[in-house]
Amino acid sequence: MSDEFWQTVAKFDEILKKFNKIHNLTNYKDIKPVALDSIEPIKFLGFEPNVCVDVGSGAGFPAIFLAMILRECEFHLYEPIAKKSSFLSYASGHLKLQNITIHSQKLENSKRIKADLITSRALMKTADLIEICQGFYDENTTFLLYKGSNAKFEIEELKCDKQIYCQNERNYVVLKGLK
Secondary structure (H helix, E strand, O other): OOHHHHHHHHHHHHHHHHHHHHHOOOOOOOHHHHHHHHHOOHHHHOOOOOEEEEEOOOOOOOHHHHHHHOOOOEEEEEOOOHHHHHHHHHHHHHOOOOOEEEEOOOHHHOOOOOOOEEEEEOOOOHHHHHHHOOOOOOOOOEEEEEEOOOHHHHHOOOOOEEEEEEEOOEEEEEEEOOO
């Protein structure tokens, strides 16, 4: 990763620590492993998306870090909790990430946009996530899900192309061809 990326990560870390003192957004103390975890899938994703939807964005993992690298992609972060969406708006503005739009609402209550890539990090079971994403994807959309140890069991019933990439204790689930 470039020096510019790590400088932006350091600025994000400053903002996160400042907000975390008041709002308790996350319990991470070292942002570097979180950033690396977030961007790891770029190695095997196989394409550069034009539109990405991140569901349940929380404190911005993985979408903020992906947006730092995939500058040509339009990122839509959906976060219904006010303190978290406010943080995301402040951070993305302060970092000049002009490719990010924050939606302070639940995905299922939002206007539908078609995404090339849908991301989520340990938000809910895969089948439930796919259900709430109806209208945001078609058979050409790729799902990139950051999962734990139950990943294999969550996707075994799905009728689509599926792949799990393992790195340490993280399972990166890639789903394609969902209808």
